[in-house]
Amino acid sequence: MAFSPITHLRHFDIAVPDYQKQIDFYKNHWGLTVMEDDGGVTYFAAEGSPEQYSVRVRKSDEKRLDLVSFGAADRTAVDQLASDLIAKGVQLVGEPDDVKTLGGGYGFRFFDLEGRTIEVSADVATRKHRKVEEREDIPVKLSHVVLNSPEPEKMRAWYEQHLGFRLSDTLNHPQTGDLFYFMRCNAQHHSMAIARGPHASLQHASFELRGIDEYMRGSGRLMRAGFRKIWGPGRHRAGDNTFTYFIDPNGNTMEYTTELDAVDEDTWHPSIFDVREPETSDQWGTGGEMDEFITKEMFNDPDKGLYVAPPV
Structure with a gap:
């Protein structure tokens, strides 16, 4: 393609049958911070990252990868990518719009070649993060x-x-x-x-x-x-x-x-x-x-x- 709209990886989202064990794993062992939890969906942030969350866990009867999310430079890049994908016959989940998940922003979702849901977004609010200190063994x-x-x-x-x-x-x-x-x-x-x-x-x-x-x-x-x-x-x-x-x-x-x-x-x-x-x-x-x-x-x-x- 003529340009690369993707700037970075934002987060990956999973659905799991054993929800509570996954929450305990990320929160009490892996070293992530709970940003929001409604009892069925939990957002986890890495302390050193400005991203609102690095992984989202959803309670479900079936285990799956819900989506992989990437950042774009701005709304124009999001719109241009959506237009390019439509022209190439890629199936969109929805047109570019306000993002309804934690941090908001502007983006859209689509299916990749094998049917995974991919999200691209811009203007997502950053979170207050901090420098991970020496000997602090948690994810940055x-x-x-x-x-x-x-x-x-x-x-x-x-x-x-x-x-x-x-x-x-x-x-x-x-x-x-x-x-x-x-x-x-x-x-x-x-x-x-x-x-x-x-x-x-x-x-x-x-x-x-x-x-x-x-x-x-x-x-x-x-x-x-x-x-x-x-x-x-x-x-x-x-x-x-x-x-x-x-x-x-x-x-x-x-x-x-x-x-x-x-x-x-x-x-x-x-x-x-x-x-x-x-x-x-x-x-x-x-x-x-x-x-x-x-x-x-x-x-x-x-x-x-x-x-x-x-x-x-």
């Missing part, structure tokens, strides 16, 4: 989301052509092809990634901590609390960021990370990393081998919300 902000797709090549092309995302790096296996596309919408190495999987689903969501010490303290705190760690601590090659992956109470994978690369748009050239090399998955060699068990955990359950807009 939402870092990125990763989506599983049975056809990642088509998904990559769709996000490039429709939303202006750029490819940062690729993970590849010579026999099975490309396994992972890291996509950026700003200087951050990736705000979204697309992973090869058997079905459309949320692979994982990642939260950035202040630094290595805070990241290690947070990882250790969750391990001591008995939450199931499936991989890490370690450091990836693509993006050069740290990782520790945990399974939340509803079976979603959540990551603590820090030190994700920043990209110089004028000089960056995407690399292709061979997943057979151990350093591709973990430069440190401390996280344990990436194996079929970890991969299966990250496949998650098939998303039951495709082409069905969430009620909130």
Whole structure:
């Protein structure tokens, strides 16, 4: 597309059957702050982020990814994107209008190539946030989301052509092809990634901590609390960021990370990393081998919300 309307990742929203356990997990263990809770929908903010919320949890009989939300520069960019998507035959959930969720703003929702609900908005009110202090092992902000797709090549092309995302790096296996596309919408190495999987689903969501010490303290705190760690601590090659992956109470994978690369748009050239090399998955060699068990955990359950807009 001629321009890139997307400025950054705002939040991801999930629906879960075990609502109270998910609320307890984010509030009392993951380190997020409750911004609003009506007993059926809870908004959580990261203390270091100006975004009104980084994740929204909705009580539901069915587990699903409700939506992924991105920011746009202004109302004009929102309107232009909506017009472009309509011209390309993309199904909108609704025309650009006032946003009814926490923080307000102006935006609209639409379905991506595989039927996930995507939201793009501008003029959302910022929240009063603060500097996360040294040794404070809570998330500073939402870092990125990763989506599983049975056809990642088509998904990559769709996000490039429709939303202006750029490819940062690729993970590849010579026999099975490309396994992972890291996509950026700003200087951050990736705000979204697309992973090869058997079905459309949320692979994982990642939260950035202040630094290595805070990241290690947070990882250790969750391990001591008995939450199931499936991989890490370690450091990836693509993006050069740290990782520790945990399974939340509803079976979603959540990551603590820090030190994700920043990209110089004028000089960056995407690399292709061979997943057979151990350093591709973990430069440190401390996280344990990436194996079929970890991969299966990250496949998650098939998303039951495709082409069905969430009620909130």
